[in-house]
Amino acid sequence: MKSIIVIGSxxxxxxxxxxxxxxxxxxxxxxxxxxxxxxxxxxxxVAASRLGGKVTFxxxxxxxxxxxxxxxxxxxxxxxxxxxxKDSELPSGIALITVDEEGENSIVVAPGSNHNLLVQxxxxxxxxxxxxxxxxxxxxxxxxxxxxxxxxxxxxxxxVILNPAPAQKLHDYLLRHIWLITPDESEVEIxxxxxxxxxxxxxxxxxxxxxxxxxxxxxxxSAKGAFVKSEDFTEMFPGVEAKAVDTTGAGDVFNxxxxxxxxxxxxxxxxxxxxxxxxxxxxxxxxxxxSAPYRNEIVQ
Numbered sequence: 395m396k397s398i399i400v401i402g403s404x405x406x407x408x409x410x411x412x413x414x415x416x417x418x419x420x421x422x423x424x425x426x427x428x429x430x431x432x433x434x435x436x437x438x439x440v441a442a443s444r445l446g447g448k449v450t451f452x453x454x455x456x457x458x459x460x461x462x463x464x465x466x467x468x469x470x471x472x473x474x475x476x477x478x479x480k481d482s483e484l485p486s487g488i489a490l491i492t493v494d495e496e497g498e499n500s501i502v503v504a505p506g507s508n509h510n511l512l513v514q515x516x517x518x519x520x521x522x523x524x525x526x527x528x529x530x531x532x533x534x535x536x537x538x539x540x541x542x543x544x545x546x547x548x549x550x551x552x553x554v555i556l557n558p559a560p561a562q563k564l565h566d567y568l569l570r571h572i573w574l575i576t577p578d579e580s581e582v583e584i585x586x587x588x589x590x591x592x593x594x595x596x597x598x599x600x601x602x603x604x605x606x607x608x609x610x611x612x613x614x615x616s617a618k619g620a621f622v623k624s625e626d627f628t629e630m631f632p633g634v635e636a637k638a639v640d641t642t643g644a645g646d647v648f649n650x651x652x653x654x655x656x657x658x659x660x661x662x663x664x665x666x667x668x669x670x671x672x673x674x675x676x677x678x679x680x681x682x683x684x685s686a687p688y689r690n691e692i693v694q
Contacts, residue, residue, distance in 0.1 A: 397448040398653050399526045399552075401516065401543050402435020403508040403534035404453045404478075405487035406460045407682055415492050415500045425492075431467045432489050432682040433508065434532040434559060437643050441650035441686035442530070443472045445672060447657060450474040450526070454511040454535075456486035461507070467683075479515045481507035487534075497677065503534070511535045513542045523551035530653045532557045537564075544571045553656060557649045558585060570607030574662075576649055578614045593630050596621035600628075610662060614648060620670060624662050631666050634674035643682035648673040650686070668692065 412425035431440075439451040451473050455461030457480045464486065468475050484507040492500045521529070521543065529547040531540050531554065544554045548571035555574045558564065561581035569575070579590045588599040590613060600611040600623035613621040619633040651672040655665035671692050679685035 400439040400530045401452045402532045403433035404436040405433035405489045407432030409491045430681045437646035438650045441647045445654045446689040447654040452477045454507045460486035521546045574610040644673045647676040
């Protein structure tokens with residue numbers, strides 16, 4: 395199997411589990427505190443590794459306690475950290491997360507060194523189809539860096555999967571180099587201006603992205619499942635029922651599973667089924683990286 399390269403953010407998540415997410419100006423007592431490694435890029439790298447992928451991760455971390463701990467954790471998870479860059483100026487990223495009793499969350503991120511991952515931090519020689527089959531990207535690093543990585547990878551025959559979170563408007567010249575884009579309902583509305591609430595509106599939004607150059611679109615719709623519009627088929631894949639306690643890392647696990655299945659040569663249908671199963675396990679656990687399932691937990 396060819397490898398997966400993940401380029402993105404790394405944070406330390408400070409999580410409070412409480413009855414409800416506070417209103418502005420409201421103070422709530424009684425929450426349980428957890429401190430976990432996070433960041434969408436690192437989450438996806440760890441999840442892909444646990445699911446059987448051979449993963450290289452490129453990120454920028456601070457020269458501090460959080461950054462050093464992140465590298466140790468990633469190495470322990472089997473992720474290649476040789477291309478992680480240390481920032482001598484900015485601290486490592488931090489995320490403050492509140493999770494309510496229904497498993498819903500509210501997140502504020504101080505990106506730190508993540509916003510300083512620049513084009514010159516990525517060696518173009520790394521982005522070769524001889525080394526990697528799939529690239530996984532998100533939007534917690536500078537957009538210029540995302541564009542450079544996607545264009546270079548696509549030109550070298552690497553399949554680029556973009557998880558467009560946190561959502562922002564994207565140029566068509568980036569979208570034309572994306573093999574698969576995976577927005578949720580709110581993200582796809584920002585990308586297309588189309589409010590998605592059912593299969594009909596999901597297809598309209600996916601068609602809009604197709605016309606702008608994206609080859610394949612998966613719109614994740616929470617418990618409803620995932621709507622897929624590919625080059626070959628259009629289909630709604632129902633979600634796998636699960637008792638959610640924390641949805642924080644579900645999207646990251648879903649995207650990581652797609653990358654692993656694609657790297658293994660699976661078709662998009664099988665990849666989505668695999669990803670839905672992986673995400674359904676993730677939501678039954680607390681934390682982002684900690685909740686990612688291992689390959690042997692997925693019923694094939």
